[in-house]
Amino acid sequence: MSGLRILVPVKRVIDYAIKPRINKAQTGVETAGVKHSLNPFDELSIEEAVRLRERKGPIKVEDILALSAGGPKCPDVLRTAMAMGADRAFHIDVPEKGDGGPEPLTIAKMLQAVVKEQNVNLVLLGKQAIDGDQGQTGQMLAGLLGWPQATQASKVDIKDEAGTVEITHEVDGGVETLRAKLPIVITTDLRLNEPRYASLPNIMKAKKKPLEKKTLADLGVEDTRRLKTLKVTEPAPRKGGGKVEDVDGLVSKLKELGAL
Amino acid sequence: MISVHLKVDWRSFNRESRKSPRSNQNRRGPSSRRHIGASEHLHFDILKIVRCNSSVMSGARNITAALRRARVPRPRFAIRTVQSITPLTTRTFSASSTRNSDSRQIKFTSDAYPNLKRNPNFAEISAEDVAHFKELLGSQSAVIDGVTTDATDDIEPFNSDWMRKYRGHTRLVLKPQNAQEVSKVLKYCNERKLAVVPQGGNTGLVGGSVPVFDEIVINTSRMNQIRSFDAASGVLVADAGVILETADQYLAEREHLFPLDLGAKGSCHIGGNVSTNAGGLRLLRYGSLHGSVLGLEAVLPDGTIVDALSTLRKNNTGYDLKQLFIGSEGTIGLVTAVSIQCPPRPKAVNVAYFGLESFEQVQQAYLAAKGQLSEILSAFELMDGRSQKLVIESTGNKHPLEGEYPFYCLVETSGSNAEHDMAKLESFLESVMGDGIVADGVLAQDETQFQALWRWREGITESLSHLGGTYKYDVSIPLADLYLLVEDCKARLTEKGLVGDDDSFPVRAVVGYGHMGDSNLHLNVAVRQYNKEVEKAIEPWVYEWIQKRQGSISAEHGLGVAKREFIGYSQNETMVKLMKQLKNLYDPNGIMNPYKYI
Numbered sequence: 101m102s103g104l105r106i107l108v109p110v111k112r113v114i115d116y117a118i119k120p121r122i123n124k125a126q127t128g129v130e131t132a133g134v135k136h137s138l139n140p141f142d143e144l145s146i147e148e149a150v151r152l153r154e155r156k157g158p159i160k161v162e163d164i165l166a167l168s169a170g171g172p173k174c175p176d177v178l179r180t181a182m183a184m185g186a187d188r189a190f191h192i193d194v195p196e197k198g199d200g201g202p203e204p205l206t207i208a209k210m211l212q213a214v215v216k217e218q219n220v221n222l223v224l225l226g227k228q229a230i231d232g233d234q235g236q237t238g239q240m241l242a243g244l245l246g247w248p249q250a251t252q253a254s255k256v257d258i259k260d261e262a263g264t265v266e267i268t269h270e271v272d273g274g275v276e277t278l279r280a281k282l283p284i285v286i287t288t289d290l291r292l293n294e295p296r297y298a299s300l301p302n303i304m305k306a307k308k309k310p311l312e313k314k315t316l317a318d319l320g321v322e323d324t325r326r327l328k329t330l331k332v333t334e335p336a337p338r339k340g341g342g343k344v345e346d347v348d349g350l351v352s353k354l355k356e357l358g359a360l
Numbered sequence: 361m362i363s364v365h366l367k368v369d370w371r372s373f374n375r376e377s378r379k380s381p382r383s384n385q386n387r388r389g390p391s392s393r394r395h396i397g398a399s400e401h402l403h404f405d406i407l408k409i410v411r412c413n414s415s416v417m418s419g420a421r422n423i424t425a426a427l428r429r430a431r432v433p434r435p436r437f438a439i440r441t442v443q444s445i446t447p448l449t450t451r452t453f454s455a456s457s458t459r460n461s462d463s464r465q466i467k468f469t470s471d472a473y474p475n476l477k478r479n480p481n482f483a484e485i486s487a488e489d490v491a492h493f494k495e496l497l498g499s500q501s502a503v504i505d506g507v508t509t510d511a512t513d514d515i516e517p518f519n520s521d522w523m524r525k526y527r528g529h530t531r532l533v534l535k536p537q538n539a540q541e542v543s544k545v546l547k548y549c550n551e552r553k554l555a556v557v558p559q560g561g562n563t564g565l566v567g568g569s570v571p572v573f574d575e576i577v578i579n580t581s582r583m584n585q586i587r588s589f590d591a592a593s594g595v596l597v598a599d600a601g602v603i604l605e606t607a608d609q610y611l612a613e614r615e616h617l618f619p620l621d622l623g624a625k626g627s628c629h630i631g632g633n634v635s636t637n638a639g640g641l642r643l644l645r646y647g648s649l650h651g652s653v654l655g656l657e658a659v660l661p662d663g664t665i666v667d668a669l670s671t672l673r674k675n676n677t678g679y680d681l682k683q684l685f686i687g688s689e690g691t692i693g694l695v696t697a698v699s700i701q702c703p704p705r706p707k708a709v710n711v712a713y714f715g716l717e718s719f720e721q722v723q724q725a726y727l728a729a730k731g732q733l734s735e736i737l738s739a740f741e742l743m744d745g746r747s748q749k750l751v752i753e754s755t756g757n758k759h760p761l762e763g764e765y766p767f768y769c770l771v772e773t774s775g776s777n778a779e780h781d782m783a784k785l786e787s788f789l790e791s792v793m794g795d796g797i798v799a800d801g802v803l804a805q806d807e808t809q810f811q812a813l814w815r816w817r818e819g820i821t822e823s824l825s826h827l828g829g830t831y832k833y834d835v836s837i838p839l840a841d842l843y844l845l846v847e848d849c850k851a852r853l854t855e856k857g858l859v860g861d862d863d864s865f866p867v868r869a870v871v872g873y874g875h876m877g878d879s880n881l882h883l884n885v886a887v888r889q890y891n892k893e894v895e896k897a898i899e900p901w902v903y904e905w906i907q908k909r910q911g912s913i914s915a916e917h918g919l920g921v922a923k924r925e926f927i928g929y930s931q932n933e934t935m936v937k938l939m940k941q942l943k944n945l946y947d948p949n950g951i952m953n954p955y956k957y958i
Contacts, residue, residue: 117807133707137806180805297760297802297809300712300793346500 103162104258104282106149107220108186109211110142110168112177113231126331128200129231138177141226143184144288147295148256149224150185157258159282163187165218169207171196175311182306183298189311190214194323200232202323206316208240213319215245221263221283227252238287248280252289466520466527467890469572469921476921476955478573482555485532485574489552493534496544502582506531518577521562521570523825525890526921528571530557535582538599539657539665539696545578546694546951547663555951558690560632561603563624565832566920568636568689572955580631583696586610595654595671597699600631617705619646623818631695637687639916641818644877645738645774646703650686657697658685661947671699684942689918690953692946706738706774708781712789713813714801715765719843722767724797726839726876729771732788736781739772740877741817744846747871750886751816754823760802760813767843769798769876770817820873824886827868831885831898835906836915839879845905846872846883849898853885856897866891880915903929919957927958 114120115137120129138146146166153161166181168174169192178189192210194202202210215223228235242249250267254275257266263282268275269289298306316323344350354360470476490507497503506515511531520527536542549556555575562569571577580601587597594616598607604625608618620633622640632638634656637649646652655670668682685695716722722742729737745766752759761768775781785803792798804810824830837845850870853859859867867887874881883902887894903913907929914923914930927936939958943950 115807117811135807140806140808183805294758297713298805299761300714300789300798300801300803303803304790304793348500 103160104152104222105163105218105220106152106161106165106222106224107211107215107218108142108145108149108164108166108181108224109207109237110146110166110177110181111139111226111229111231112136112168112170112174113139113229116140116230122332122334126333127329128198128332131196131198136173136176138180139226139229139231141228141230141288141290142177142181143226143295144290144292145224145226146181146184146186147293148253148288150296151293152256152258153185158261159258159263163218165190165214165220167192167211167214169194169210169316170201178311179303179306180298182309182311183303184296185302186309188309191311191313192319193313193315199325200329202316203325203327204232204234204236205240205326206321206323207237208244210316210319210321211237211241212244213321215241217319222265223285224256225285225287227287227289238285242285245283245285247283247285249285249287250278250280251287253286254289254291256286256292466524469526469528469567469570472526473572473921476572479555479950479954481553481949482951482954483553485554485576489548489554490532492548493532493545496548497534497536497541499537502535502537504533504535506533518559518562518579519570521564521567523565523830525829526567526570526572528557529574530571530577531574533577533579535579537582539659542578542583542659542694542696543663543665546659546661549576549951550661550663550949553949553951555954556694557953558635558694560601560629560635561624561627563628564632564636564920565834565917566914566922568918568920568953568956569632572921575954578694580629580694580696583631587697589614589616589702590671591616593671593673594702594704595699596702597669597671597697598630600634600694600696600698601629602631604628604630604633611702612705615705616702618702619652619700620649623821630698630700634686634698635688635690635695636918637916639875639878639880641739641741641875643875643916644740649700650683652701653682653686653698654701655699656682656685656695658682658693658695660693661949661952665696666693669697669699673701684946687918689920689957691943691957692952694952704776707776708778709738709772709774709810710781710785710804711770711772711810711813712785712801712803713760713816714769714771714792714798715761715763716767716769716797717765717799719767721797721799722769722843722876723839724795725769725771725792728792728795728797729788732791733771733773733784736773736775736784737771737877738774739770739875741770741874742842742876742881743768743770743817743820743873744843744871746869747820747873747884748816750827750869750871751819751823754826755819757812757815760816761800763800765799768816770813772814817873820871820884824871824884827886828888829886829890831887831890831895832917833883833885833898833902833913834874834880834915834917835883835902835911835913836878836880837906837909837911839876841909842874842876842879842881843872845881845902846870848905849883849885849902852901853894853897858894858897863888866894878915900926900929906930921956924956924958 113136114131115135118135123130149164164186165188166178166186167190168178174191178191182189211223223241225238238251239249250269252269253267254270255268259266265280265282265284267278267286344353485507487508490505494503504511504514506512515530515533518533519530534545536545557569557571557575557577559569559577559579583599583601585599586602589596591614596611604618607630611618620638620640621642622638634649634653654672655668657669658666660666685693714725716725726740729740745764748759748768773781773785804813853867853870859865859870867885869886871884871886872881885898903926906913912930913926919927936958943958
C-alpha cells in the first residue's frame with residue numbers, strides 16, 4: 101500500500117459549553133450571535149489523523165484533508181483543523197437555510213464523491229455531531245462505499261504495510277477489538293485521544309495552507325430532504341426543590357409528602 | 361464511581377456541563393469546603409467534578425486527579441465521609457487526606473500571634489445574650505449556638521479559614537437576614553461590648569474574616585437576595601450575602617457582567633468583596649470597586665443604618681462616605697447591600713496563553729498588548745514557570761505548551777464583535793511572534809479550551825494549597841521591578857538553606873504570578889509546613905524590600921491579621937493616625953473586627 105490519504109470531515113457547531121436556546125419560531129435552535137466551534141468528536145478525528153502521521157507507523161500518512169459543509173463561517177473550523185495539523189481543506193458551500201443543514205445521507209453521498217475524487221483510503225469521522233446528534237454519517241458512508249467500518253473507536257492501530265488496521269471500541273460490558281484492511285471508515289469516540297491546542301506558529305501556518313471552495317453540485321450531489329422538522333421545544337423544566345428553614349420544617353415537609 | 365462515569369454517554373454529560381458553563385472544579389478552591397458539611401453533598405460533588413472533568417475529554421489519569429482535587433480539608437470530615445460512601449471513594453479519600461490535611465489541627469491564631477491579647481474591655485458571651493439573639497433573629501437556623509450547647513462541628517467552618525492558617529475561638533455565629541436585624545444585633549453588641557467579626561464567604565487570604573478570640577461571627581449568608589437590576593443603566597442592587605458567581609449568572613441572563621471576577625467566585629460574597637475592596641482578574645478592564653460601586657447600605661456598630669444605596673452614577677453632594685466602607689474590612693461598619701455599576705457582557709471573548717524566555721519580554725508583550733489590543737484587552741496575567749510546574753504536579757493536567765519557559769502569560773480580550781476582535785488579536789499575535797517577544801503560545805479554539813487555559817492561572821492558589829502551606833504576599837511594585845522580588849526572595853531563602861526538593865527542606869518553591877496589568881504580584885512561598893524560621897527569613901525583609909520601591913505591601917488582599925502590624929511600610933504616620941481617628945469616631949468601643957486592620 102502506498103500511503104495513507106485521510107479524509108476528516110468536520111462540522112461547525114454551537115460550542116458545547118454554551119447553552120443552546122430555541123428560536124422564537126420553534127423551528128430550531130438560535131444560532132445567530134452564539135459562539136461556535138469545532139464539533140468535539142471531529143477534534144478527536146483530526147488529532148488522531150495527526151497522531152497517525154507523528155507515530156510514523158508502517159504506512160506513511162501522505163495527506164490529511166479536512167472538509168466541512170456549511171455556510172460562510174465554516175472556514176473558521178477548517179483553519180482550526182489545519183492549525184492542528186491537517187494539510188489542506190475543502191469548504192463545501194451550503195447556504196444556511198435555518199433547517200439544520202443537509203441530512204446525514206446527503207453528507208454521506210457528498211463524502212463518497214470526495215473519497216473517489218481524492219483517492220482517499222481512510223475516513224476518520226466523529227461518531228456524531230453534538231448539534232443534530234444523529235450519528236449516522238459514518239455508517240452510511242461505509243455502506244455507500246462498500247468499505248469496512250469501525251465505529252466509536254477508542255484506539256486505532258495500523259499494524260502492517262498491507263494496511264491491516266486494528267480498532268478498539270467500547271461496547272457494553274467491555275472492549276471489542278476489530279481488525280480490517282484499508283480502505284476503511286472509522287468513527288471516533290471520547291477516549292481515543294486528548295486533542296492538542298492550536299499553537300500560535302501553527303495557527304499562522306494554517307493561514308497559508310490551501311482551502312478550496314466547492315459546491316454540492318460540483319460533487320454531483322443534490323441537497324434533498326427526507327425529514328421534516330415539525331417543532332422544536334425545550335424539555336419540560338424540572339420542578340425545583342424547596343428549602344426548609346430548620347429540622348422541624350424538614351420533618352413536617354417529609355410528613356406532608358408521606359415519606360415519614 | 362469511575363465506571364459509572366465511563367458509561368455516561370456524550371449527550372448526558374454534555375447537557376450537564378451546559379447547565380453551568382463557567383463553574384467547574386478549578387473554581388472550587390475555597391468553595392469546596394462549604395459543600396462538605398454532609399457526606400451526601402460530598403458524594404454529589406465528586407460526581408459533578410468527574411463529569412466536568414470528562415467534558416474536557418481527559419483520560420482516566422485526570423479523573424483520579426479530579427478526585428484528588430475534591431479534597432477534604434479536615435480529617436474529622438474525612439472520617440465522617442468514609443462511613444457512608446462507596447469503597448472506591450473511601451480509598452481515594454483516605455489516600456488524599458493523609459496527603460493534604462496532614463492530620464493536624466489548624467493552629468489557633470491566638471497561639472500563632474502571642475502578641476495578640478484578648479481585649480479585657482470586651483464582655484464574655486453569656487447564655488442570656490444567646491437567648492436574646494435567638495429571640496431577636498427568630499429562626500433557629502439564624503443562630504449557631506456553641507455557648508449553651510456543644511456545636512463544635514457546626515461552628516468550626518466559621519472559626520477557621522480555607523487556607524488552614526487562622527483559627528479563632530468563637531462560640532456563637534449569627535446569620536441575620538436584613539439590615540434591620542443586623543442593626544439590632546450590633547446595637548446590642550455595642551451596648552454589651554461584645555466584639556464581632558463580619559463574615560461573608562470566608563475566602564479571604566489575610567485572616568480578616570475569622571475571629572481571633574471569642575468574637576461573635578456575623579455571617580451574611582442569609583442576606584442573599586438580588587433586589588433590583590436596571591438594564592438601561594446596568595445598575596445591580598443586591599444584598600451583601602449574594603455569592604459573586606450567583607450575581608454574575610443573574611447578570612449573564614440579562615447580558616451584563618459583574619465588574620469583578622476572582623478565583624473564589626463560587627463562594628465569596630459581594631458584601632465581602634466590597635468590604636475588602638477585592639481586585640481580581642479584570643481590574644485592568646473594569647477598574648476598582650471604588651469606582652464601580654455606586655452606593656451601599658451598611659450598619660454602624662451603634663445600630664445606625666447607613667442608607668447610601670444610591671444608583672446614581674454622579675452625585676457630588678457632600679463627603680462620599682460609602683468609600684469608607686469599601687476596603688475597610690468591616691472595621692467601621694457591616695455592609696448589608698451594594699449597588700454596583702455593571703458593564704454589558706462582552707459577546708466575544710478570546711484567550712491566548714504564551715511562553716516567554718525572560719521578564720524583559722513579558723514587559724514587551726504587555727506593552728504590545730496595551731498598544732495593539734487597547735480597548736478589547738481585558739486581562740494580562742503573569743505566571744512564572746515554577747508556578748505552572750506546581751499546577752502540573754497537583755492536577756496532573758497536560759500543559760498546553762510543548763516546551764518549558766521561565767514565564768507564561770495569559771492574555772484575554774473581550775469585545776462586542778468577534779470578527780473585529782479576532783482581526784486585532786491575530787495581528788497582535790503575529791507581531792509578538794514575529795518580533796520574537798513570545799517564544800510559543802496557544803489560542804483557545806473553543807469555550808472548553810478557554811476555561812482550561814484560565815485554569816492554569818486561576819488554579820495556582822488551589823494547587824499550592826494542595827501541596828502544603830503557603831506564605832502569600834500580595835504586593836504592588838513598579839512594573840520593571842515586579843519579578844525581581846521573586847528572584848531576590850528565592851536567592852535569600854536558598855542562601856539560608858531553606859529551599860529544596862525533598863522533605864527535609866521546609867520550602868518547596870518560591871513562585872510568582874499575578875496581575876501584570878495592575879502591577880500586582882503574588883509572591884508565594886510554598887512550604888511543606890508552616891515554619892517560624894521561614895517566616896522570619898521572609899518578614900520583615902520582604903516589606904522593607906517593597907518599602908524601598910514605594911510599593912504596597914497589600915495590593916488587593918487587605919490587612920486582616922496577617923498584615924496589620926506592617927501597615928507602616930506602605931502608609932505614613934499621619935495616614936495611620938487619621939485612620940485611627942476615623943475608626944474611633946464610628947466604633948468608639950472597638951467591637952468591629954478587633955485585633956485586625958490598624
